[in-house]
Amino acid sequence: MYSRAYKAGVTIPPLLWVSVFLLVPYAILFCYSFWSVSPAQVIVHNWNLQNYLQLARNPIYLQVLFRSMRIAASVTVFALLLGYPLAYYLSFHAAKRKDLLYQLVIIPLWASYLVRGYAWKTILGSDGVLNGFLQYLHITHKPVEFFLYSPFAVIITLTHIYTPFTLLPIYASLEHIPRNLVEASHDLGSSPWSTFRRVILPLSLPGALAGATFAFVLTLGDFLAPLLVGGPSGVMISNVVVSLFGAAYNWPLGAAISFCMMLLVVTLLFVTERLEKRLAVS
Amino acid sequence: MKGGFQSRRAPLLGAYAFLVYAFLYFPIIVLVVYSFNGFGVGGFPPANWTLDWYRQLFTDGALWDAVLNSVIVAAVAVAIALGLGLPAALALDRTDFPGKALFRRLVLLPLILPGIITGLSLLMLFVAVGMKLSLVTITLGHGTALISVATTEIFAGLQKLERAQEEASLDLGANHWKTFWRVTLPNLRVSLIAAGLLIFTLSLDEIAVSFFLIGRDNTLPLEIWSRLRRGITPEINAISTLILFFSIGMILLWYRLRTRLQGAKESAAPLVPASIEGETA
Numbered sequence: 001m002y003s004r005a006y007k008a009g010v011t012i013p014p015l016l017w018v019s020v021f022l023l024v025p026y027a028i029l030f031c032y033s034f035w036s037v038s039p040a041q042v043i044v045h046n047w048n049l050q051n052y053l054q055l056a057r058n059p060i061y062l063q064v065l066f067r068s069m070r071i072a073a074s075v076t077v078f079a080l081l082l083g084y085p086l087a088y089y090l091s092f093h094a095a096k097r098k099d100l101l102y103q104l105v106i107i108p109l110w111a112s113y114l115v116r117g118y119a120w121k122t123i124l125g126s127d128g129v130l131n132g133f134l135q136y137l138h139i140t141h142k143p144v145e146f147f148l149y150s151p152f153a154v155i156i157t158l159t160h161i162y163t164p165f166t167l168l169p170i171y172a173s174l175e176h177i178p179r180n181l182v183e184a185s186h187d188l189g190s191s192p193w194s195t196f197r198r199v200i201l202p203l204s205l206p207g208a209l210a211g212a213t214f215a216f217v218l219t220l221g222d223f224l225a226p227l228l229v230g231g232p233s234g235v236m237i238s239n240v241v242v243s244l245f246g247a248a249y250n251w252p253l254g255a256a257i258s259f260c261m262m263l264l265v266v267t268l269l270f271v272t273e274r275l276e277k278r279l280a281v282s
Numbered sequence: 283m284k285g286g287f288q289s290r291r292a293p294l295l296g297a298y299a300f301l302v303y304a305f306l307y308f309p310i311i312v313l314v315v316y317s318f319n320g321f322g323v324g325g326f327p328p329a330n331w332t333l334d335w336y337r338q339l340f341t342d343g344a345l346w347d348a349v350l351n352s353v354i355v356a357a358v359a360v361a362i363a364l365g366l367g368l369p370a371a372l373a374l375d376r377t378d379f380p381g382k383a384l385f386r387r388l389v390l391l392p393l394i395l396p397g398i399i400t401g402l403s404l405l406m407l408f409v410a411v412g413m414k415l416s417l418v419t420i421t422l423g424h425g426t427a428l429i430s431v432a433t434t435e436i437f438a439g440l441q442k443l444e445r446a447q448e449e450a451s452l453d454l455g456a457n458h459w460k461t462f463w464r465v466t467l468p469n470l471r472v473s474l475i476a477a478g479l480l481i482f483t484l485s486l487d488e489i490a491v492s493f494f495l496i497g498r499d500n501t502l503p504l505e506i507w508s509r510l511r512r513g514i515t516p517e518i519n520a521i522s523t524l525i526l527f528f529s530i531g532m533i534l535l536w537y538r539l540r541t542r543l544q545g546a547k548e549s550a551a552p553l554v555p556a557s558i559e560g561e562t563a
Contacts, residue, residue, distance in 0.1 A: 002376060002377060002458060003457075003458055005458075006458040006459070006462075007373075007377045007379070009369065010369040010370075010372040010373040010376070010377065011369070011373045011377060011379055013366060013369055014366045014367075014369050014370035014373065014385075014389065014429065014433075015373075015385060017366050017426070017429070018366075018370075018385070018388050018389055018426075018429070021404065021407070021422065021426040022388055022391065022392070022400075022403075022426060023388060024407060025403030025404050025406060025407040026403050028403065028406045028407055028410055029399075029402065029403045029406055032406060082302045082305065083302075085295060085298050085299065085302070086298075086299050086302045086303075088295070089292070089295050089296065089298070089299040090299075093291075093292050093295060093296065099541075101299075101303075103534065103537055104303060104306075104307075105306075106533060106537055107529075107530050107533055107534075108306045108307070108310070110480070110483060110484065110529065110533045111310075111487075111526055111529045111530060111533065112486075112487040112503070112522070112525050112526065112529055113487060113489060113490075114487065114489050114503045114506060114507065114522075115310075115313065115487075115522040115525055115526055116309060116310070118313070118506070118510065118514075118518065118522060119309035119310060119312060119313040119522070120309055121510070121514070122312065122313065122316060122323045122324060122514070122519070123309060123312055125323075125324055127322070127323075127324040127325060128323075128324040129312055129316070129324055129325070129326055131324070132324055132325035132326030132327075133326040135326070136326045136327065160305065160306065160309060163302075163305075163306065164306070214394070217394060217395075217396070218394075218396065220396065221395070221396020221397070221398055221399065222396065223398055223490070224489060224490060224493075228510070238396065238398045241398060241402070242398070242493075245402065245405075245494070251406075254402070255402075255406070258398070258399055258402055258403075261396070261399065262395065262399050265394070265395060265396070265399075269394065
């Protein structure tokens with residue numbers, strides 16, 4: 001139906017741009033991961049697997065990776081625990097206030113990451129709001145140090161930031177559940193709990209899975225929250241990459257880690273997408 | 283049985299929902315309250331209420347330079363993202379070509395891929411071609427990453443479009459280009475404005491990609507970031523408060539436009555940002 005010129009006109013410019021600014025850069029990243037840095041701090045273009053071998057051999061990288069995955073898993077669980085019930089409430093119980101309450105979720109979704117991260121820094125700090133409050137109530141007498149600069153601080157900050165991301169696909173899947181299914185279950189004598197367990201929960205699983213994937217993947221790659229509130233014990237895998245691209249000056253090794261992360265993320269997306277489809281069919 | 287399940291009251295669930303909202307808004311409220319606190323960013327209770335931090339803010343030249351930089355970057359990023367997102371959305375909606383599925387994935391990848399990977403890959407590209415890091419590289423980075431948002435938002439708009447008008451235009455003898463300019467584009471106006479608002483807001487706040495592409499001139503988030511390392515004063519609360527209210531205004535405007543777009547046809551439709559839903563679509 002559309003002319004060849006029209007098709008070319010809408011296809012070629014974005015294709016070209018995306019190739020130059022996404023595909024080529026990813027390819028360069030991949031190339032870098034096989035190179036190395038000479039003692040004179042020059043990047044040497046001899047191809048080998050040295051960087052990948054180093055990642056496999058040196059336990060420190062795996063340790064940080066596992067810590068990052070633990071933190072990402074915690075954030076995912078908390079985001080689901082907070083996001084799912086709220087999505088359920090919005091979809092089934094909010095009634096007339098639905099629109100307003102939905103907007104109240106959208107606002108923190110798109111509002112500045114940095115502003116919200118900074119807010120947690122002022123709350124959790126040793127002279128922060130929380131410590132001030134505890135001392136004001138005479139619950140503690142000197143500042144509690146472990147609030148800030150700990151994995152705990154990273155988890156609470158990122159849970160705050162990614163809960164709205166997790167909620168949205170859950171809410172979408174709940175909204176897509178035909179209401180007559182729910183009413184049929186109810187009319188046939190199911191209790192609200194068993195209606196939830198037998199009808200609503202299974203139908204919302206693809207959304208929950210999509211939400212969980214968002215939380216996990218976005219947390220796994222985060223490097224700003226650890227820098228802002230994490231401290232040495234909250235260092236995550238992306239922070240290692242940042243330092244390799246900065247002071248530690250080893251771009252090839254940093255590129256190898258980045259490529260592994262990318263592979264991990266893309267595999268995860270692929271698997272969860274398959275799972276979502278399967279859940280949606282059955 | 284009217285309403286049935288839905289009208290059932292659930293006080294416990296309601297209380298839990300309230301607590302989740304409290305968690306989501308607590309840091310934001312603290313931030314705003316302490317921007318008026320004469321004693322600094324922490325402590326309790328806040329006291330010695332003052333507008334000094336805002337006064338300091340308005341005479342802070344470096345900060346306003348950064349604001350100006352950010353606005354320029356965001357404006358150009360909107361142009362890039364819309365300029366490429368519109369054809370990309372049309373291509374996904376209306377054409378078939380080999381590698382279309384791959385193309386869709388590639389365009390949407392920056393949406394879900396951690397910013398660090400997009401930022402670093404672009405950094406390596408710019409180094410490889412010998413381009414100096416500056417606001418230009420940041421703008422290219424934002425534009426590229428946000429094509430994903432533009433594409434999904436405009437794609438959602440295209441799906442709501444009445445094809446009949448375009449077909450009428452073609453039947454009456456207009457060619458595809460004329461139909462595009464006279465019928466498709468005007469009908470997509472609201473979608474484009476909404477997408478532009480969202481992209482502008484996201485670019486203003488963007489930090490993960492910019493972090494790697496920064497030259498000598500700071501954008502606003504990077505200026506704030508560098509100040510955080512030097513020690514914090516409520517002046518940062520004050521600028522954060524302003525950023526927050528600006529973002530909220532833009533987001534609500536975007537939301538209203540989207541509601542208007544979808545509302546007429548299916549008022550109960552879930553207004554999930556297409557950018558997010560598109561990932562699973």
